[in-house]
Amino acid sequence: MGRLGIVVGVKIIIIYFHLLQREAIAAEAIVNELLFHGRWVYDDSNNYPLYNSSDCPFLQDEFNCIANGRPDNFYLHYSWQPFSCNLPRFDGEDLLKRLKGKRMMFVGDSLSLNQWQSLTCMLHKAVPHAKYSLNRQGSLSTFTFPEYNVSLLLSRNVFLVDLISEEKGKVLKLNSIRDGVIWKEIDVLIFDTWHWWLHTGRKQPWDYIEDGKNTYRDMDRLVAYEKALETWATWVNLNVDPTKAVVFLQGVSPDHLNSSDWGDWSNKTCESETQPVADTKYLPTTTHPGEVILEKVLNTMSFKPVYLLKVTELSQLRKDGHPSVYGYGGRQGMDCTHWCLPGVPDTWNQLLYANVLQKSGMQICFSTSSTANNINLITIFNFTCIYFCSVISLSILFIYF
Structure with a gap:
């Protein structure tokens, strides 16, 4: 017995x-x-922005709205205030120490580039005298702080699954991930995909979509998006050790191409917008369809937890945060998709930092x-x-x- x-x-x-x-x-x-539930608060103290574009010599032109002539600076001084918590103050040196000897990789499209650039600027501002190196090789960019033995990488893969050039044309393969080889052995992975799934006409980068043994000229984009995320989820389940690596999935970053989305019926874009959406009644009453699919796929995964950075709602309020005509194309272009830096992606990275703190066992939700x-x-x-x-x-x- x-x-x-x-x-x-x-x-x-x-x-x-x-x-x-x-x-x-x-x-x-x-x-x-x-x-992730809160409001934007104007802060004209020295706390915001977390850095100036002049502090960041490697900031790319398309995100440097001040250098491109944007006349207002109100958008620089908004901080995110959760309703029920105080968001931890970003401490770049602390993050570098926590990441010592590790590699963090952003995988996705130009919005991943937007966030990666934001984080490199935030960290450089925190340790301005620390040496750094920046290397770009094909679709892989690497920013390294040798003193801390920390590397921040960017892997451009807009669909997460493969887009392969074949004799018949470019084929989007919903069931294949070749790039996964370079994602292995990474300590912190932040994945993002959404905007390229909706492109049509000249901007559509594929000629065919392959799903299993079937090939199509096109298919329902949300269905294709979900199938690709399922392939990604399977890859994570099979290839990531949850005791060694942390995985984040970035929520959908909204655009502001139509002012009716925030209650302005003049059919404008984001140009000349200088303040966030003041009335949350203009936020969509239903969850963004891309976000619905993200959460559905995450709920099926055996790898627990993949952290979802739910930036959609807070970003929907920031109609003022885009380059508009102060991006790379200047007056020849209109960008209501990407974000000025400093700007909204800095808050995404504050939330990322809060999750890293929480993962280490620290209480991050200081009650309000x-x-x-x-x-x-x-x-x-x-x-x-x-x-x-x-x-x-x-x-x-x-x-x-």
């Missing part, structure tokens, strides 16, 4: 740790939700309301119940066996 008691006791301990792990993941998810306090109390209560139930169960076993 003694051996039976030991076996049962071990099983109870294993169940106890699984329950604790599940509770920790659930608590983490709730805190993440709190961080009873909501976060209630969540903390519930979490403590659940942990306590699990602990004492396990202790009682083991005590009974020792008594009777």
